[in-house]
Amino acid sequence: MELFDNLLLGLSTALELNNLGLCLLGVVIGTAIGVLPGIGPIPTVALLLPFTFGLSPPGAMIMLAGIFYGAQYGGSTTAILVNVPGETSSVVTCIDGHEMAKQGKAGTALAIAALASFFAGTVATVVIAVMSVPLSVLALKFTAVEYFSLLVLGLIAAVVLAHGSVAKSLAMVLLGLLLGLIGIDVSSGAARMTFGVAELSDGLDFVPVAMGLFGLGEIIANLERPAERRVVSQSIRSLIPSRADLRAAFPAMVRGTALGSVLGVLPGGGAALPPFSSYALEKKLARDPSRFGKGAIEGVAGPEAANNAGAQTSFIPLLTLGIPANALMALMIGALMMQGIQPGPQIMTEQPKLVWGVIASMWVGNLMLLVINLPLIGLWVSMLKIPYRLLFPAIVLFCCIGTYGIANSLFNVWLMLGCAAIGYFFIKVGVEPAPLLLGLVLGPQLEENFRRAMLLSEGDFSVFLQRPISAVLLGIVAVMLLAMLSPTIMRNRKAALIEET
Amino acid sequence: MTRSTIDWQDLLFGLFLMAVAAGTLVATRNLTVGNAADMGAGYMPRVVSLALLAFGLFFCGRGLRRAGPAIEAVQMRPLLAVLGAVGVFALTAERLGLAITSVVTVILAGFATREGRLRETVRFALLLSGAAVVLFIKVLALPVPLWPR
Numbered sequence: 329m330e331l332f333d334n335l336l337l338g339l340s341t342a343l344e345l346n347n348l349g350l351c352l353l354g355v356v357i358g359t360a361i362g363v364l365p366g367i368g369p370i371p372t373v374a375l376l377l378p379f380t381f382g383l384s385p386p387g388a389m390i391m392l393a394g395i396f397y398g399a400q401y402g403g404s405t406t407a408i409l410v411n412v413p414g415e416t417s418s419v420v421t422c423i424d425g426h427e428m429a430k431q432g433k434a435g436t437a438l439a440i441a442a443l444a445s446f447f448a449g450t451v452a453t454v455v456i457a458v459m460s461v462p463l464s465v466l467a468l469k470f471t472a473v474e475y476f477s478l479l480v481l482g483l484i485a486a487v488v489l490a491h492g493s494v495a496k497s498l499a500m501v502l503l504g505l506l507l508g509l510i511g512i513d514v515s516s517g518a519a520r521m522t523f524g525v526a527e528l529s530d531g532l533d534f535v536p537v538a539m540g541l542f543g544l545g546e547i548i549a550n551l552e553r554p555a556e557r558r559v560v561s562q563s564i565r566s567l568i569p570s571r572a573d574l575r576a577a578f579p580a581m582v583r584g585t586a587l588g589s590v591l592g593v594l595p596g597g598g599a600a601l602p603p604f605s606s607y608a609l610e611k612k613l614a615r616d617p618s619r620f621g622k623g624a625i626e627g628v629a630g631p632e633a634a635n636n637a638g639a640q641t642s643f644i645p646l647l648t649l650g651i652p653a654n655a656l657m658a659l660m661i662g663a664l665m666m667q668g669i670q671p672g673p674q675i676m677t678e679q680p681k682l683v684w685g686v687i688a689s690m691w692v693g694n695l696m697l698l699v700i701n702l703p704l705i706g707l708w709v710s711m712l713k714i715p716y717r718l719l720f721p722a723i724v725l726f727c728c729i730g731t732y733g734i735a736n737s738l739f740n741v742w743l744m745l746g747c748a749a750i751g752y753f754f755i756k757v758g759v760e761p762a763p764l765l766l767g768l769v770l771g772p773q774l775e776e777n778f779r780r781a782m783l784l785s786e787g788d789f790s791v792f793l794q795r796p797i798s799a800v801l802l803g804i805v806a807v808m809l810l811a812m813l814s815p816t817i818m819r820n821r822k823a824a825l826i827e828e829t
Numbered sequence: 830m831t832r833s834t835i836d837w838q839d840l841l842f843g844l845f846l847m848a849v850a851a852g853t854l855v856a857t858r859n860l861t862v863g864n865a866a867d868m869g870a871g872y873m874p875r876v877v878s879l880a881l882l883a884f885g886l887f888f889c890g891r892g893l894r895r896a897g898p899a900i901e902a903v904q905m906r907p908l909l910a911v912l913g914a915v916g917v918f919a920l921t922a923e924r925l926g927l928a929i930t931s932v933v934t935v936i937l938a939g940f941a942t943r944e945g946r947l948r949e950t951v952r953f954a955l956l957l958s959g960a961a962v963v964l965f966i967k968v969l970a971l972p973v974p975l976w977p978r
Contacts (some may be wrong), residue, residue, distance in 0.1 A: 372917075383968075489883075495888075496842065496888075499842075499888070501879050502884065503846070505873075505877050506853060506877045509873055509877065513870035516869060518871075520860060520870055524858065547907075548907045551911075616856040624938075636896070692925075717950075718938070719941050719946040719950070720911075720942075721934075721939045721950065721953070721957075722935065724911060724934065725914075727915075728915055728922075728934060729927070729931075729965055730937075732971075732973065733971050741918060741919040742916075744915065748915065752908065756900050756903070757838040757839075757842040757845075757900070758838045782865050785866075786866045787865035787867075819865065
């Protein structure tokens, strides 16, 4: 069985002593930073990215993936104990999780969140493994034409399924594409938009851009709002959920996992969609929906499972086709490129050790989360007590040193400063920065494949419709764009993404 | 939330896009464009910036025609303190060394909020500076000077 061979190869990579250590390190650091309110997974990964450059490619990816789901898990802890969602995906956990904490059941809520995450993580690992093989076979048929269409599909789908205005997100993708063009043109050697700055000849580093847009811009905007935070302070008594709690939570976990696994694969669906949908589903299925919002355990178990399953299956497009589904995966792609690996449809056949190692490590990492986090809950609670007035100067400093460290260049620090100002502007005018990052990372590949495809077809644009795979991909794009124009779908999408209260 | 008769969010974003597009068109005016079969370096920048220009016009038009939520007032204190801290880091890191720069950066950033207490921030800054030196210079061997040169 190919599947078992692959998983075995993955496990042998993931269980190598140093990779195991990196996974543990990633999970712990990720949780620690994720617990801190106000920093979601994207800035966390961007902040820690420079640390992984010296590692082997599988080691780096394993650690980054660990940081990612660790941060997401940490965000749930904060959501339950402080009622502050670190990011969109834990907004739903706040509703019933914090209510449970106020009723003195913080321990149960945390334990259920951890169990749900682990259960979802285990199932999602298998889902990834099963889906990867056929996708990678398909991917081998790809030429520049199909890859271009796939990139377009990835970008458009990420825009359509994410929250926020579609028109604004499309504009942000274009803005990102434009930034991605900066640098020396590979085919002609002409400098494009470098303004004579030598540091720009290799193109914009995406880490300073991400840190500025997502980290610092967000911090400035946060500081404008007077923050009020109350940690549920009574000691967390029992971490072991009762039999009745488990019986109530388990079906929700299963449904959440299924929902999350499906929605996670869709580009852009990685973060917000699964937990919201799962919460809505649980509320609909419940015998007494009025319990929701007042500490219903299903309202924690379902969304937490969906959240984690979605986070993991959002790696599928990245690991099989080499396209990122959301801004976070774009960071991962960037990390791969910095490791000298060209992401693309061939990634699975060319880097089996890396791909399967990362997949297997996700299960290992989730097990670690379960084992370490519950006993360490006291430590995380004490981290929550670090006041924001001390936290944010520390983040500013580490962002500065981190961006500097990527290429030992002060230019990157200035670039981050500029992006922070622009990120603040984006928050003020109500635009999501995530599509910009996708455009920036995918831009060069999009252009390269477009040019190659056009060169082969001698300038005939219809080539994208003549080849079947490409035509299907573009057909999906067209359907999605048309669907966005339909008023009923717009309304439903709004309803699905709106915060359930 | 107060509403104004103009959607300032749309309008400002539209103007921003148009400015970026115009800037790009000027900056890339000397690049060869070529044709679809043989694209020059200027082909994609031109295509993308023209599309951006169209988006910019669209948002400006929509912003002027409909009402929208008012933009929250800009507070200068956090903006200037955080950006200033980053700027000072960029200016001093290679001259004064990481130890001093870290302290200065943290203290400056601390001014972003009124909640900050100077004595507490200074103590915290010294602590962080020590941690940063150990982590980045000793453990990760970042080639940045420790003390002024």
